[in-house]
Amino acid sequence: MAEQQVLDTELLSQYRESLGDDGLKATLATFDQIIQSYANLLHQAAKQKNEEQLRSQAHKVKGACNSVGLLQLAKLMERLEKDAWEWPQAERLLIEWADSVSPHRQQLNQWVEQEAY
Template sequence: MTTRNSNEIDWALLQQYQQILGIQGIADSFTMFLQVLPDYQAELERLVATRDEAAVRSHAHKIKGSCRSLGFQRLGEEMQFIEKEPWQWGQVESLIAEWPHHYSADTTMVENWLAGLRKDS
């Protein structure tokens, strides 16, 4: 598979991981990501509801790292905005409302990529 340009996924990073970890290694990392991110998202939503800006920014940092570690650029950028940029609560609430759609689309792209790797091996 050739490297694709994408604002959503860092395919070059995933291909590097594939070479280092193998298909199963990256699949295991992806599975762990899928297991922890819903809880991270729920905690972020809870923190936003309490209007605790420092905690929201800190938790966004944690989510950003998880996303970027597996090449989820768009998701990481959204969390970086929450972590570092000046914002109003309405902006954060809008980002969080869109998050499930972006999360689903982006994880589906990676799932399909992994399925293709398994099929080709």
């Protein structure tokens, strides 16, 4: 997966140009506030084996990740949302997503710091 693009740097550059560095950082802070509750709802749906709820939450998480340029995380959620899967596959995707959030978010922070005015 390392070869796949983690960040949508074009989107992030547009945000930075229109919002400025402080606005971009505020957007990321909002993402950080909501993503944990979204993740909790995802895991709750998986624990209950509620496929409809899991797919619905995956859609929300995908949108949140796309909105801050976290492409690879969004693609994992899209697979949960749209693909045919059995529960063991869904659980592996959730684990892969959860394990990727922190390093991808760190890459995003590094990009913001490198690109800051």
